[in-house]
Amino acid sequence: MNTHWLNFHIPYACQHSGACCASGWPIPVERDRVIPIRTLSGREDDSWLLSVGEAPADVAGTLAVRANGECTFFRIPTSGSRPTSSALPAVAGCAVHPVRPSSCSHFPYVCLVDPRGVHVTLSHYCPTAAALLFEDPGPIAIVEGPSPVAGFAIPEGLDARESLPPLESPNRLMTWEAFSDWERAEVGKEPTHSSLADAAALFEYARVAVPAPWAWASVPTDLERHWAALVAPAWASLAGVVQRYRAAKVFASWSAHDEDGVAAVLRVAAIADAVLRVETVRQCVTAGRVLDADLLKQAIRQSDLLIVHYADARVLSSGTTP
Numbered sequence: 001m002n003t004h005w006l007n008f009h010i011p012y013a014c015q016h017s018g019a020c021c022a023s024g025w026p027i028p029v030e031r032d033r034v035i036p037i038r039t040l041s042g043r044e045d046d047s048w049l050l051s052v053g054e055a056p057a058d059v060a061g062t063l064a065v066r067a068n069g070e071c072t073f074f075r076i077p078t079s080g081s082r083p084t085s086s087a088l089p090a091v092a093g094c095a096v097h098p099v100r101p102s103s104c105s106h107f108p109y110v111c112l113v114d115p116r117g118v119h120v121t122l123s124h125y126c127p128t129a130a131a132l133l134f135e136d137p138g139p140i141a142i143v144e145g146p147s148p149v150a151g152f153a154i155p156e157g158l159d160a161r162e163s164l165p166p167l168e169s170p171n172r173l174m175t176w177e178a179f180s181d182w183e184r185a186e187v188g189k190e191p192t193h194s195s196l197a198d199a200a201a202l203f204e205y206a207r208v209a210v211p212a213p214w215a216w217a218s219v220p221t222d223l224e225r226h227w228a229a230l231v232a233p234a235w236a237s238l239a240g241v242v243q244r245y246r247a248a249k250v251f252a253s254w255s256a257h258d259e260d261g262v263a264a265v266l267r268v269a270a271i272a273d274a275v276l277r278v279e280t281v282r283q284c285v286t287a288g289r290v291l292d293a294d295l296l297k298q299a300i301r302q303s304d305l306l307i308v309h310y311a312d313a314r315v316l317s318s319g320t321t322p
């Protein structure tokens with residue numbers, strides 16, 4: 001089966017930043033991984049495996065997490081200093097890497113599988129993935145590339161192989177060929193930014209789509225003033241990064257298979273653009289300086305933490321207030 005990527009994502013390779021392993025996420029462990037993990041780790045007491053209430057039949061539990069959010073199998077560097085999520089020494093890593101759970105193997109890939117093949121985009125919460133947005137390989141294009149996850153001919157993701165093509169309007173389906181043409185045209189477009197007031201409203205839509213017990217910070221106060229003082233002076237110089245971020249939201253979007261079809265894809269892309277602008281202001285205000293590449297990278301990471309990992313995807317693409 002062919003695998004399709006955005007050209008700027010093609011160089012992705014895990015650099016063991018540890019961001020995913022220190023996120024505090026409840027990572028499911030498949031039943032067939034329990035004995036291999038127990039054997040490799042030497043932890044016979046299974047204190048590393050937390051039971052969960054209503055887990056799918058093939059899930060034995062979730063990985064135990066340390067008080068600081070690190071996975072129990074995240075290796076501490078031998079230097080003695082504790083790792084941070086943004087700059088880990090090379091010795092940091094996974095103590096059970098060869099037999100790690102499937103979710104670990106699949107991060108940061110976000111895959112859509114349909115009759116045309118596998119389509120791969122990335123979660124830019126991963127700092128290595130986010131850094132790729134800052135590399136300019138020329139015009140944005142959809143290209144063929146390798147299967148993303150070793151050992152999986154078809155990676156986990158949204159399996160739409162038995163689905164009809166997306167809707168182009170409420171009463172009209174596309175053909176798969178027309179959808180491919182639409183994707184190729186859309187990924188090359190520049191974002192059409194809404195007003196800051198509209199961006200704040202779209203951001204709020206994403207924020208309240210985060211299910212309890214999680215929560216996300218509100219829009220920073222004085223958004224327009226901070227934007228003018230701290231973001232606007234450098235925003236245009238980073239337009240290529242923002243354009244590639246939008247392309248990564250349009251391509252391989254699971255929202256294409258929601259009831260609004262490609263309209264839902266564009267809606268989520270607009271929400272992502274709004275979230276990015278709000279989080280960019282937040283980063284600049286927190287750092288107390290004008291936008292630069294590092295602050296935009298952190299804003300992108302936070303935006304995908306909200307959009308990809310925290311917010312309810314069905315709410316985001318539905319267009320209705322939760």
Ligand code: SF4
Nearest residue numbers: 021071073074094104
């Ligand atoms: S099992 Fe390994 S790869 Fe997965 S979160 Fe833990 S340390 Fe990271």
